[in-house]
Amino acid sequence: MSTSPLPAARGTELPGQHAADLSAVRADARGRGELTVLVDDVRSFRDGRPCLVSRSSAAGVKLLQRLAGTRIDHLWLDHDLVGDDTIWPVVRHLETAWETGQPYDIGLVHLHAASSRAEHRMGITLRRAEYRTERPVDLELWTR
Numbered sequence: 001m002s003t004s005p006l007p008a009a010r011g012t013e014l015p016g017q018h019a020a021d022l023s024a025v026r027a028d029a030r031g032r033g034e035l036t037v038l039v040d041d042v043r044s045f046r047d048g049r050p051c052l053v054s055r056s057s058a059a060g061v062k063l064l065q066r067l068a069g070t071r072i073d074h075l076w077l078d079h080d081l082v083g084d085d086t087i088w089p090v091v092r093h094l095e096t097a098w099e100t101g102q103p104y105d106i107g108l109v110h111l112h113a114a115s116s117r118a119e120h121r122m123g124i125t126l127r128r129a130e131y132r133t134e135r136p137v138d139l140e141l142w143t144r
Helices: 019-032 057-067 088-099 116-128
Strands: 036-039 052-054 072-078 106-112
Touching: 036 057, 052 057, 057 088, 088 116, 106 116
Parallel strands: 036 052, 036 072, 072 106
Antiparallel strands: none
């Protein structure tokens, strides 16, 4: 595990960073004006926008836990992750945080799913927990 600060690089993956690095993440988010988190097994942003990336639901939950108390301006969630993994552990984590009176401070949750039914279910769950959601329609947004 690295003890160096997290870079402000595009698509920074955080599978094993120390909690001490969280201050660097927060400082970087304040410096550029917003924090974007992407939970997706294969995609990245075509425009190279800076973001923190998790490639599985387990890594997504751990990243959110580390970011508790930090404003997340944009949270991008892909429903179907690698293998049998889906985004539901992340969605349930967000829902539980809200139910316990400690919701995450998230500006907008962007939902991506190949199935409109899956996206609809995710949206219902998150909106019930008072998170704002939208489904992005720009297919040119992603690289693989």
